[in-house]
Amino acid sequence: DGGITQSPKYLFRKEGQNVTLSCEQNLNHDAMYWYRQDPGQGLRLIYYSQIVNDFQKGDIAEGYSVSREKKESFPLTVTSAQKNPTAFYLCASSINWNTEAFFGQGTRLTVV
Amino acid sequence: GQQLNQSPQSMFIQEGEDVSMNCTSSSIFNTWLWYKQDPGEGPVLLIALYKAGELTSNGRLTAQFGITRKDSFLNISASIPSDVGIYFCAGQLSGGSNYKLTFGKGTLLTVNP
Numbered sequence: 398d399g400g401i402t403q404s405p406k407y408l409f410r411k412e413g414q415n416v417t418l419s420c421e422q423n424l425n426h427d428a429m430y431w432y433r434q435d436p437g438q439g440l441r442l443i444y445y446s447q448i449v450n451d452f453q454k455g456d457i458a459e460g461y462s463v464s465r466e467k468k469e470s471f472p473l474t475v476t477s478a479q480k481n482p483t484a485f486y487l488c489a490s491s492i493n494w495n496t497e498a499f500f501g502q503g504t505r506l507t508v509v
Numbered sequence: 510g511q512q513l514n515q516s517p518q519s520m521f522i523q524e525g526e527d528v529s530m531n532c533t534s535s536s537i538f539n540t541w542l543w544y545k546q547d548p549g550e551g552p553v554l555l556i557a558l559y560k561a562g563e564l565t566s567n568g569r570l571t572a573q574f575g576i577t578r579k580d581s582f583l584n585i586s587a588s589i590p591s592d593v594g595i596y597f598c599a600g601q602l603s604g605g606s607n608y609k610l611t612f613g614k615g616t617l618l619t620v621n622p
Contacts, residue, residue: 403551439513487551489551495601497554498610502550505549
């Protein structure tokens with residue numbers, strides 16, 4: 398089936414540890430995005446990539462890092478520098494940067 | 510930066526009633542998108558609007574792109590229990606090499622059977 402796959406669905410980490418969230422798409426989309434969602438909030442953009450081997454900071458990039466070595470994959474690392482990492486993380490992709498985005502199922506990260 | 514005001518924040522309605530929600534922006538957009546999110550899931554695209562004044566339907570859902578390009582509304586007719594969820598609007602100002610998709614804070618819809 399074509400789509401966007403995020404894994405794992407739930408993730409628990411100890412404070413101070415880095416953690417990497419996976420996002421894979423088989424839609425042949427050029428653009429990919431990471432959003433963070435907190436209760437009662439809209440989606441806030443962390444990083445985006447318009448094409449492979451290129452990515453840009455979004456509105457809340459501090460404490461996060463990404464890579465885009467393959468078109469299908471856009472992993473997000475939540476580093477220990479992120480002061481409030483517990484949140485619901487959503488990955489999305491679009492044909493290109495100028496078209497509507499489609500979302501994965503999300504990863505709920507809890508840092509204890 | 511661009512801000513989207515989405516209202517209402519929440520709605521409690523009876524099954525069968527019609528629902529209306531809207532988004533207004535301080536800036537103009539080229540595209541308006543409406544998404545629905547079920548609890549613990551990713552948002553699903555409902556309707557995409559590309560032209561000012563455009564009125565588009567998807568089953569019981571109807572959305573319009575405001576003439577001023579600063580607003581959009583979503584209507585749901587004859588609501589059913591599975592309409593429950595959070596509805597998000599999103600506006601995109603595309604141009605040059607800059608991408609920007611701005612989301613509203615969502616409208617939580619509860620439908621009583």
